[in-house]
Amino acid sequence: MMAHLYPLIENEVNPYRDNVQGKANEPITVAGLLDRAKLTLGSTYEGGKPDWTLEEIYMRLERNAPRIAIIGGSSDHPAHIMDYQTSARAAIRIWQNGGVPFYFSTPVMCDGTAQSNQGMSYSLQSRNAVAQMVVNQLEAHSYHGAFVIQGCDKQPLGVVSALAHVDRVRRNRGEAPFFATFAPAHVLEGGTIPDDVIDELEALAKKAEFEGAQDVAFDLRDTMAYILQCSSNTAFQGVFERAYERGILTKEQHKYFEMRLAVATCDGQGGVCAFNGTGNSSRHLVAGMGLVHPAVELLTDPPSQRQINAVLDSFAGMINKERYGVSNIVAANIKNAIRIHSASGGSTNLMMHIVSAMLYGGYKFSLWDLDNIHHSHPIPDLFDYSLTEGRDIYSLAMQCCSGTSRGMETLFYELIENGVPMDQDVPTVAGKTWRERLEITRSLKAVNVKDNKVILSTPRRSFSGVDVLKGNFFESAVVKISGMPTPQLDQFDDKLAFTLYYENEDDANKSLLDSSLLTTIKGQKLFPHDLLLATLKFNNELEWNRLKDATYNELFDEMAEKGTMKIAVIIAGQGPVAFGMPEMFTPMQHINANCIMKKLATIISDGRYSGVTYGAAIGHMTPEAYEGGGIGFLQTGDIVHLQLRSRRIDFIDCSQLLLGNIVHEFSSQLKEERQSLVEERKQRMKIRQKLVAASNRMYGHTDAANGVVPIAIVEDAILDYEKDLLVQETNIVNK
Template sequence: MKSSLAKEGLARAPHRSLLKASGFTDWEIARPWIGVVNAYNSIIPGHTHLNRLAEGIKNSVYGHGGLPLEFPTIGICDGIAMNHEGMKFSLPSRELIRDSVEVMARAHALDALVLLTNCDKIIPAMAMAAAELNIPAIVISGGPMLAGRHKGKDIDLSNIFEAVGKRTAGLIDDAEVEAVENACCPTCGSCAGMFTANTMNCMMEALGLALPGNGTIPAVLSARDRLAKEAGRYVMMLLEKGIRPRQILTKRAFLNAAAVDMALGGSTNTMLHLPAVAHSAGVELTLAELDAISARTPHLCSMSPGGSHHIQDLYGAGGVQAVMARLLEKGLIDGGTLTVTGRTVAENLEGVTVTDETVIRPLDDPYHAQGGIAVLRGNLALDGSVVKQSAVAPEMMVHSGPARVFDGEEAATEAIMAEKIRSGDVVVIRYEGPKGGPGMREMLTPTATLAGMGLDRSVALITDGRFSGASRGASIGHVSPEAATGGLIALVEEGDTIEIDIPARRLHLAVSDEELQRRRQAWQPRLPETKSSFLDRYRAFVTSGAQGAVFDR
């Protein structure tokens, strides 16, 4: 056991004395040391209940012969950080969380980890740490929020963002905004649609790093408490059998997860986080590979924000395991990969069936023939860009229009709210990439405002930043190379024609090579001031969105 480095022999008497000061007995100290990483804070609604689950995990670990040693991580609520300086810190927090878990585990010679998480960047950060440390580990989420109810319909966080746009356009009044505000987030848990948090919790299950049910059991159900206890039991089994994350996080496992993502129509942020987790596991996962999987994987679930179903509906239909069982039928995933149950994917799926085919469609009757996400390339995105094609209106799959250019999200939002954007426009928001922002901000406010104003069917939005999983419409993000490193998006001028062809995977700036050469000669790099030493350090080391925005070693 790794913990023997910190507890055995004469030289470790001082170490044992410090543990005894914490109340641990000799026979407890002799047990395997299991780190319980608790991402609780009282700000994120997806995390406010994690202490309850942590108790279940610790009791289970203790009951199965381990010594649970709990420690925290930070976490940012993307919804609260949205559309102001706070969002610059969201993606960078992923690397900080990953590092903090590694620091604690290595400094204290922990034998295994249970990683309790729930939202956006915290989930992939935990998985990255598990892959980097490569000690027995299991991820357990806090589970999704239930959808709210308003005027007989299920609603979620995206509805209140869109209500802002509706109010701006005069389509609803203040009382309706308040009613939606009060109804859309009714319980603790990660926001109820297939946004980034829930997508990533589903990805943990699809990768095999979390137990079946991790992605979809609602936060408020007792089944979530039982799953937490099972996580404590299974981590002790992983330790006993010597099963480590890199035995689970193989190339085949990542391809499985990508196929599940495409079938679910998940958040575009998986195109950052899956490659980042793969990088930590020593696996190369490219945008081209992910796009190829999308091309052959049918879109089976119409989840909010692109569709009407919520995570509770997916849970009732059989959850992620039912989606995987359906994909396994046609060989669209590999059933031979190992999971934290100690069994293979195929063994986990024995007897699993879809219980509601209105939520999980048959393979021969999908919502779309291709998966939920597409990678576009062209002169405007030589290294790639990403769009959630399952949430794009049919009339916007091919679009050409004049560029409306903004340096930063605030300027674009101001123009949208002032109703200066017209049908047919292509809104370009630049200097929001990993280095340019820095931090690659999510832009739910402009996309949701356009949707609320009814412009999502006639206006496209392109950025070197990224979008919330709650965004819908022709929202093309992750444009690489980004403006701050001299990508072509930096040279776009007001009125230029931009051509979008999602089926053909094409994003093109219709400006002559001669004119672009003239503009490049006059271009000067622009890096917005951060006033933050943390963001300055992040900017210095971060790679492009096409590489998962990981640190350059």
């Protein structure tokens, strides 16, 4: 018998040995997969004469050769267009190494496609659905390991959660550890606006200026500066709608521009979009978890056979070793992952997904554990990412492919150099610890990149990442500090803001696209004169001295123009139970694409945000409005104190404010007075909730601070993530 690279699985349990039906059913699926793989690869096939006879497949199943699932995604997501090629290469190599390859795929929702429609209520739930489906298939077909083609949005951490969970279940049953590796889809190059469209858009901007709509002209030119991607299309859409409303362009012209921009957005072979959204944040995070082989971490094209071979050959040293079980690798690397997520400006979505992965892996973990790790040592901002200056994630991938950067290994190294305590002696799927990986110093330092550095050696700022907020009317919320440039952070930090309350995202979007929104607020005096003066005195006393005798209209206009008036746009009723916790990307994009509102408004919501969202975006608020959270008691005209650097937002007693006192109080009396209003709102939430299919509503789950996972998952999560770890095969260590 020919010796193979992979050892047999050391496990008394082998359903294929003990039950003939598996050996009768599955050999044809394996042979079919390998036949298709050879056909797909054509002249690039690297191997001898096919030897995958049904008899040989039968014998491998009988002997308990490693049964390895290739887990792909659905080809209706751009990240998975080329899965057929990657899975073909993986299947051939698994067979050559003595394993038995299988293939299945999961549905993968594209958050961009689902954005601003009912589909977004299914996005977060799809993470748990993916986890369930993957667990079902791995357990039903008794697979030992997985090669995961990592895509975008909720799929990556859904699969991480599933594999960590299967590994934990297998270990609890005394079976062999479940091993896996992730191969992220290549990075999709951002699109380019066609030259003739640039000329036409510039003509439109000049027309807007001529007609007195300088704000539309400014916002249009600002949006044109970005690489073309699905998120910038939304920004264009918002500007076009404002221009249409003011008679600057026709609906036909709007649709013409929309079409020309849309078809120029994506490259034909797909990939993960070039912005640092949830897709690429997940790429960095999963790499930080030790689950990505460096050969395939950051590519500009689908991986070659040589790269796939390097990934799959590493399994030889991982199979049967408990320290390489998925749940152990995730927990052993959790501090590394959180620090890489922070330093690279990762998505707020991952604040829930990190917690989810740990809970599915059997470890007690919450948002507060994540926050403690984040703030146990300062984590500098080492990621100079830009969508307007040639430093997107595609640029980083090009640097990695050219050999001048090593991606997350470079970031890991630079964090150490900046004094951040990284866990270097923990296992990774390269079959080496981080320390062993960093011993190879070629192209390791950030200074090796001469032009358009994305990863830095000298920090942009001494702090980074997503902060967890507390307040007197809620328990937890998050804000992406790394998504706020320092001048913008200064604009909103330690400021009093009027609340502008919306019961749902649809109402907020309509209002934020209304070019007369501020005029309406002023005309209805939704923010009373005396409170405008009181907030101005706190926010900018020099301006208060200048304007204290102004009329209401003069005061309002000056505060809006100077940015001294702050507005907290409250979008409630968007939590997991109420509406599936959709992303508030679109309303935040409408604010960011409006030069006036951008300096005035923040959003506070019990919903989520897109990974590409930037600006003063506060979300994940718990408890959610549907569950009686304080956000549901707010109403337009209330005042909150934004204290972002102190990581707090507090409700202000307006009567005390008028006396010159800043009193943080969210009184029981106020809640009693507004209880009937809250109940009316909940009834409307219940009606709106029926827009989401009952089968996919998120009842029986934890809240956003606890990962939004099924209650059964958190009940079984009893391990200590700092103590119950294997770093060396013979020792459980306390890190």
